[in-house]
Structures are given as structure tokens and as C-alpha cells.
Amino acid sequence: MAGSPASNCSNTLVDHVILDLDGTLIDTETLLDEVYAKIVWKYGKKWEWDGIGLIKRLGKRPLEVAASLVEDYELPCTADELLEESLSHVETMWSRAKALPGATRLLKHLRAHKIPIGLASNSPAKNIRSKLAYQPGWLESFKVIVAGDEVKEGKPSPEMTGVIAGKAAGMKVVAVPSIPSKIARTLYSGADSVLNSLLDFRPELWGLPPFQDWVGKALPIEPWCLGGPVIKGFGRGSKVLGIPTANLPTAALGSQLSQHVCGIYLGWAGLSNRGVYKIVMSVGWNPFFDNAAKTVEPWLLHDFPDDFYGEELRLIVVGYIRPEANFSSLELLIERIHEDAEIAKAALDLLPFSSYQDDKFLTTPLAKQ
Ligand code: ADP
Numbered sequence: 001m002a003g004s005p006a007s008n009c010s011n012t013l014v015d016h017v018i019l020d021l022d023g024t025l026i027d028t029e030t031l032l033d034e035v036y037a038k039i040v041w042k043y044g045k046k047w048e049w050d051g052i053g054l055i056k057r058l059g060k061r062p063l064e065v066a067a068s069l070v071e072d073y074e075l076p077c078t079a080d081e082l083l084e085e086s087l088s089h090v091e092t093m094w095s096r097a098k099a100l101p102g103a104t105r106l107l108k109h110l111r112a113h114k115i116p117i118g119l120a121s122n123s124p125a126k127n128i129r130s131k132l133a134y135q136p137g138w139l140e141s142f143k144v145i146v147a148g149d150e151v152k153e154g155k156p157s158p159e160m161t162g163v164i165a166g167k168a169a170g171m172k173v174v175a176v177p178s179i180p181s182k183i184a185r186t187l188y189s190g191a192d193s194v195l196n197s198l199l200d201f202r203p204e205l206w207g208l209p210p211f212q213d214w215v216g217k218a219l220p221i222e223p224w225c226l227g228g229p230v231i232k233g234f235g236r237g238s239k240v241l242g243i244p245t246a247n248l249p250t251a252a253l254g255s256q257l258s259q260h261v262c263g264i265y266l267g268w269a270g271l272s273n274r275g276v277y278k279i280v281m282s283v284g285w286n287p288f289f290d291n292a293a294k295t296v297e298p299w300l301l302h303d304f305p306d307d308f309y310g311e312e313l314r315l316i317v318v319g320y321i322r323p324e325a326n327f328s329s330l331e332l333l334i335e336r337i338h339e340d341a342e343i344a345k346a347a348l349d350l351l352p353f354s355s356y357q358d359d360k361f362l363t364t365p366l367a368k369q
Pocket residue numbers: 230231232233234235236237238239243244245246247298299300301302303304306307308309
């Protein structure tokens with residue numbers, strides 16, 4: 001994402017915004033991952049999951065992607081043939097691409113404040129139209145759309161705009177990597193700011209009108225529900241931090257979990273036979289401990305006399321507090337988690353967060369659903 005030409009002084013005034021589409025506003029990458037995996041598998045090759053195969057091809061135009069797949073996987077076909085094959089897979093799937101968290105909110109906000117928005121995508125014009133068709137209100141939001149097949153050279157040429165091109169044009173550039181930041185970090189090193197997700201974008205830092213939708217210190221989100229039996233976690237919540245987190249079997253949550261951006265959230269928990277409680281929860285890889293898997297770690301803000309392993313736990317996640325962070329000491333991590341708990345406790349007494357404590361999902365026994 002790029003702001004307009006701006007001076008280097010701290011009170012930057014951005015008067016228009018240029019956005020990227022795939023991986024910034026919509027999650028096409030999850031779908032592409034599936035398509036590329038299928039194609040190379042057909043030729044007996046193994047796709048590199050976890051964003052590794054994708055990142056090598058990020059921002060490339062379709063024919064360039066095909067050429068790099070043929071070369072890297074030593075496929076017995078031409079780039080043109082591969083392109084044709086991949087097109088037959090992708091053309092039907094744009095309707096499955098979901099808006100990324102914070103995307104619709106950002107477009108609405110900029111539109112409401114009459115900030116002109118441009119869309120600069122390496123994707124061909126026809127695909128852009130298909131992708132936008134499934135997102136209500138998006139097409140009208142853009143004053144200009146520049147597609148990959150409408151320019152001589154795609155990104156990173158300044159004819160289009162990506163992180164490198166945006167900087168070359170003297171713009172302010174905010175990057176929102178769509179695949180795990182550990183891999184992506186170097187790619188975006190030229191950006192003025194690198195965000196975990198659009199939920200963390202603060203327009204006022206760039207001279208744009210601030211969002212007004214925070215409630216207390218939390219941001220209302222489209223609520224999501226998850227549940228399952230409480231299982232053993234990493235065994236360090238209570239022991240190392242003095243903060244117990246009730247772990248759920250994440251394999252069963254599957255794509256639900258990958259859809260939600262890492263970060264600290266608040267919401268409500270229902271425990272059968274016990275009641276409904278406020279929660280503050282971390283979603284992600286816990287950088288401090290460098291976990292190997294993405295987990296959800298809800299801390300129920302209530303003193304329980306005993307453990308409740310095996311009991312059915314229901315969660316409704318209703319708001320976002322902050323991105324996951326790393327800390328230089330355990331004490332600082334613990335202090336921050338306690339601050340999060342105070343934010344959650346206060347915000348959950350306010351609308352719209354408070355209304356979800358009565359949701360039937362929290363208390364309905366499994367069989368009756
Ligand atoms: P684990 O690594 O097995 O998740 P923790 O040290 O994180 O262990 O403790 C979590 C367990 O503690 C939960 O599964 C639950 O049985 C119990 N527990 C007790 N009080 C709470 C609470 N307030 N919030 C979450 N879990 C709690």
C-alpha cells in the first residue's frame with residue numbers, strides 16, 4: 001500500500017492512497033497455494049507449503065509465475081501450457097477469495113473522507129474485475145484501477161506501484177505482508193512501515209483522518225465462534241507466566257485458524273455447567289517462545305478452583321486489541337498480558353462487545369446445535 005508523494009517531515013500529509021489487491025485486500029494467496037500445489041503434484045513434484053512456494057512468486061504476473069514454476073520444478077511443459085492449465089483452475093475460484101481483515105473497513109473509511117483511492121495490481125484487468133465483483137462496494141471505491149496487462153512492465157517497475165516502486169516515486173509505503181513475516185521481512189525492508197494486518201493501520205500517522213471505530217482500547221470485528229474440548233497445551237501458561245490459557249485442538253479448527261490474523265483479541269467463553277466468562281486471547285505463534293504451530297490461547301478472566309481439562313469450551317471472539325509482539329524479558333511479556341486483560345475486562349462491558357455474552361452458542365450443549 002502506498003501513500004502519495006510526501007515530504008520527509010513528521011507531519012506527512014497524504015492526499016491519496018494506492019492499494020494493492022492480492023494479499024493486501026483479499027486473500028487470493030490461500031487459493032493460489034492450492035492451485036499451484038495441485039499442478040506441480042500432477043507432474044509428480046511436491047509443492048513448498050507454508051508460504052515458501054508462494055513467496056518466490058509474489059507480485060509476478062501470470063506468465064512470469066508459470067515460467068518460474070516450470071523452471072524451479074523442472075516441469076516437462078512450456079510456460080504457456082502451464083499458464084493455460086492454471087487459468088482453467090483459477091478462473092472459477094475468485095468468488096471464494098475472502099476480504100482480508102480490515103480491508104472493507106479501510107476502503108469505507110477513505111471513501112467517507114473523500115480520499116481518492118487507486119488500485120495497482122499485477123493481476124490482469126479481467127481477473128481484477130472478477131475479484132472485485134464478489135466484494136460489495138469495492139469497485140466504486142477506486143478512482144483508478146491499473147492492471148498488470150495495462151502496463152508495459154509490472155511491479156516493481158514504477159509504471160506500476162509496489163514497495164520498491166512506491167519508494168522510488170518518493171511515496172510513503174506501508175507494507176502488509178500476507179505470508180508469515182519471518183520469510184517476508186526482507187522483501188519489505190524498503191517500506192516505511194510493515195504491519196501485521198490492515199487492522200493495525202493508523203491513518204493519522206500518515207496525515208489521514210483517524211478511524212473512529214475503536215471502543216475503549218479494542219476494535220470491534222466480525223465475531224467468530226470456535227469450540228472444542230479443553231486439551232493440554234504447552235504446559236507453560238500457569239507455570240512460566242502465572243497465566244493459564246485453555247488450549248483447544250487446533251487441527252479441528254483448520255482453515256478457521258489460518259483465516260484470522262495473529263494478534264490479541266477479546267471475547268466471551270462458555271463452559272458447560274459453569275457459566276459465561278470474559279476472555280482475553282492470543283492467536284498466533286507466540287514469538288517470545290517461537291512456537292512451531294499457530295494456536296489460540298484464551299485466558300478466562302475468572303478464578304477457577306480447579307482445572308477443566310476435557311470440558312467443552314465455546315468461544316466468541318468479538319474484538320481486536322493489538323498484534324503479537326516479542327519482548328526482551330518474560331516480565332515485560334507478563335506485564336503486557338495483564339494490561340491486555342484490563343483492556344478486555346473494561347471493553348467487554350461496552351457495546352457492541354457486551355451483547356455477545358448472551359449468545360446461545362456459548363451455552364447450547366453440542367447435541368442441540
Ligand atoms: P496448558 O499448557 O495445558 O494449557 P496452562 O498452564 O496454560 O496449561 O493452564 C491451562 C489450564 O488451566 C486450562 O486447560 C484449564 O484447565 C485451567 N485453568 C484454570 N483457570 C483458568 C483460567 N482462568 N483460564 C484458562 N484456563 C484455566
